[in-house]
Amino acid sequence: MSSVKSGLKAIALLEATKGLISVLVVFGLHKLAGQDIQRVVEELLSHSHLNPANHLVQEAITQAGKITEANIMFVIAGALLYAGIRFIEAYGLWHSLVWTEWFALLSGGIYLPFEAYEMFTKPSLLTAGILVINLVVVGYMYRVIKHKGS
Incomplete structure (x- = not known):
């Protein structure tokens, strides 16, 4: 843990x-x-x-x-x-705190469609970096929450 x-x-x-x-x-x-x-x-x-x-x-x-x-x-x-x-x-x-784990998952997830759109319309290393970091955070938070639920 x-x-x-x-x-x-x-x-x-x-x-x-x-x-x-x-x-x-x-x-x-x-x-x-x-x-x-x-x-x-x-x-x-x-x-x-x-x-x-x-x-x-x-x-x-x-x-x-x-x-x-x-x-x-x-x-x-x-x-x-x-x-x-x-x-x-x-x-x-x-x-x-469990509620902030959910908040981090949801608040990070909200940005993903916008970051993906930005990556397709105006690709740059900065945009790619931000998208990757956010994907890692959202994926990690999903795993943490899923693990606690099982």
């Missing part, structure tokens, strides 16, 4: 990492709140040495100009909610 606990702890660390990344996004967005987002994006793009005449660069600048402080606050609230859910899930998996 210790291998099951080790697997659950590994998934708990993955979920906690997702939560931490969300918190870092919140801090970044909070820092941007009240600033001229379009100007910030223009500066970032100029430092990245991208061609300013490129259509995608121009589109990024245009879309950045449409971002309001209310939009940022909405995204911050969503990121905080997501982080909270990931931290609760990580805690539950770390302590082998």
